[in-house]
Amino acid sequence: MKYFSWIAIVFVAAAIITGVFLVGSPTHQRLVRFDARRLDNLQTIQYQVSSYFSSKGRLPISLDEMKGFDGFIAPMDPETRKPYEYTVSGEMQFKLCANFSLSSNEQNKERYSEYASPYGKPSVSNWEYSAGRDCFDLKLEKAPADKPTYPPSITVTPAV
16 A cells, blocks of 8 residues: 555656646746737737728727727736737838747747638738737738728738
8 A cells, every 4th residue: 555655646746747848837838828818919909900990091099099999998918917019100000019928939839820810811921929029010901992801901020
């Protein structure tokens, strides 16, 4: 009975250590979840900005201007509860910034490589980011007159 208890303790300890090694520490997983939420929030904002542009014919000056538009309330950073950075950089261009805990390379890279639009084709192609403050330059693209899209398609390039 004594040997069985020791074997069980060693087995449980080995299972815990293996789990932490394979999955990552709880702290690391928490950071991964925060970053996944940040990215999801930025993609929600870019979709809503695109929808706003389709409706109003211009970009909003700030995220506060979109409050209540189509039921939209701008999401906040899940860890700090601070708003994301949004700046207009051209007639059809804007920038979204967030503070990430980890780089996308430290996580499942394929998960962030493409955001699928509800309209079938991907609307952006590059949501990779670095740890710390990182920004995405987004540009709305008008569709040809014979193929209207709603909302306008968007291209994303990481800010340098």
